Amino acid sequence: MTSPAPFPFERLSRRPDVEGPDLVASDAADRLILDESADLRAAAPAGSIAVIGDTHGALALAAAHDGARDVRVHQDALAGERAISRNAAELGLDDRIRLVPLDADALRDARVVLLRLPRALDALRDIAALIAAHASPAVVVVAGGRVKHMTLAMNDVLGENFGRLDVSHARQKSRVLFAREPRAGHEPVPAAGREGNLEIRAFGGAFAGARLDHGTRLLLAHLPDFPAGGSPEDPLIDFACGTGAVAAHLALRHPAAAVYASDQSAAAVASARATAAANGVAERVEVVRDDVLTARPEASASFIALNPPFHSGAALTERLAFRLFADASRVLRPGGELWCVWNSGMRYRGDLERLVGPTRQVTRDAKFTVTVSTRR
Template sequence: MNLRRFPDVEGPGLVAVDAADRLILDELPALPGPAPRARNEVAVIDDAYGALTLGLVGLIDGPGKIRVHQDLVTGERALAANAERNTTTGYHSMRWGPELFDGARLVVMRLPRSLDRLTEVSALIAARAAPDVVVVAGGRIKHMTPRMNDVLRDVFDRVDVSHARQKSRVLFARGPRTGAADRLLLEWPRTEFHPGLDLTIAAHGGVFAGTGVDIGTRLLLAHLARPAQNGLPDVETVVDLGCGNGTVSAWFGRAHPDVRIVAVDRSASAVDSTRVTAALNGVADRIEVAQSDGAQILPGATADLVLLNPPFHSDAAVSTAVALRLFAEAGRILKPGGELWCVWNSHLRYRGALQRIVGPTRQVVRNHKFTVTASTRR
């Protein structure tokens, strides 16, 4: 198959298919027990760019379509592009929810690096899939821990482990314990009250910072709280670009009740978390939340202020490409004279890139770990 990461960032060290994908697909024909009778008995979770889904379409016969959920909209779009490039059909993408797993007899997934994400996913599988379901979950050994086996054993009777190959391994889970799974699902999304911010934060598994507030975000909020001192302009429309668990949106909505806020993230679990956080803090009516690759759903030159805490990696690879792409998106949606307020790891030295991509950039505050800048759209 000819697979690409597009529309996600591409570059050296960033691959669309790896040894873990290949090992998962190679292990499937040898699975003991009854095979799925139809594609609609198969679910795929967090397939990065389509390697698992498109490989399964060729392995599984029968009516219906393979059910697929990818947390990242960039993964969903890459799967669609790769399917078209390889003239492959036989799957359909679905939102996260119980219907993903109803009656599923085979669930194939990439192991998330977040144990919380694995906990929430495995509990929903065990609660809703068929009694004879087999879960096949693989990953790179450097990202796997023994705790992953324990998480699966919390809701499955049996967990087996494959031999290692090319620094990858696969876990097999069988015998769903529906009672334990139902009890575990009551914990999600998890919530935490932060008295210093007077906010309750909600998070589904795998969302950046979970129910916490990372120190970069705290630094950004501390200086947004002093608008006159730090030169924050008067605003009507604010975009929280990469909203995560919704901390920034909820805080800004509480502090500025007359402002329209649009919160976007490429992660479905982040978007769902932000919606819950907004509701818990009484600002759901002021915040529009949507899943988006960057700010692509928004028209140009419509925002007065963009708030951003960009990631500095893509998957497991350290990369500035995601941040640079978000800077460009911020520049596109800002009105002339609008500002991008950005917090970033100080060692990354983004100020030059911000000036080039967005416009004149001033330093609001800097410490040994983080820098907050304000960039004005030309």
């Protein structure tokens, strides 16, 4: 009997997500999760496998390659979600997987859940509670990651919602946790915080949680008193909005302004909508899930605020910011302004000059720099 061909991990691509020598579409942790779950997946009925945190499709597509059908897969980042769709089409497996939001239907009656462990404990807590609430009582969660990013606190978080936890041997600097016997779970509820008159809401995994990070606090303190724009056709834009703190601040400070908030993270978008609602400005803050500002036409904005990310998963990279700078330039009108806060060690000023236009420093402290770039 001929053995099936091994899954072609080497054919997976990160596109349209950022790529580079230090940015990979799959790793040893994916392979360990798949090996440790092989028997469970083989015994699982069709439609009973769910995958969470599968950055570019290694887990879901390998499961489909091995014969699984109707595999539900959730990826928080929209660029990653699109990479999964692209990889599925390239491998002829797009009819075997289904991209889903992280909700009750994503996990209903699931017997096997493959999970790439998120680095944020609050994200893991939300995921574990949702699995426990909606998966089959017989579910087995096979959760793995790189050992250097795993902590004993992850075991404790899983233990809040599962009665049994087992740990695999490490292999190639990766490890797997098996969670069984789900207890009564619950729907995720955003954490709540307050800074001055600003209410902040954050679902698990949203950057900085229900508080202002230092960079955003510095940016808010130096935004212009009278930013250009603010009409529905030319809204004030909070780009890579995270929890939506900047968008809510703009809406509170400028009561007649329309505000547009965009992020590729599903958790961030849900958080930003909750933040807008908590501040009573939801009617004036439009929040969208988008990879960069694709939904915005060229030369359609006079003001954009941006706190760019510089991590892709665990990897530190400048490439994320470069994509955002370039698309902000596309969307800005001539003379429009990009107000940006960035870790001073990233030295972005030259890149902002090149990609957007003349750039001046507004303020700088020990860690962060705020600049304003004017579109040529």
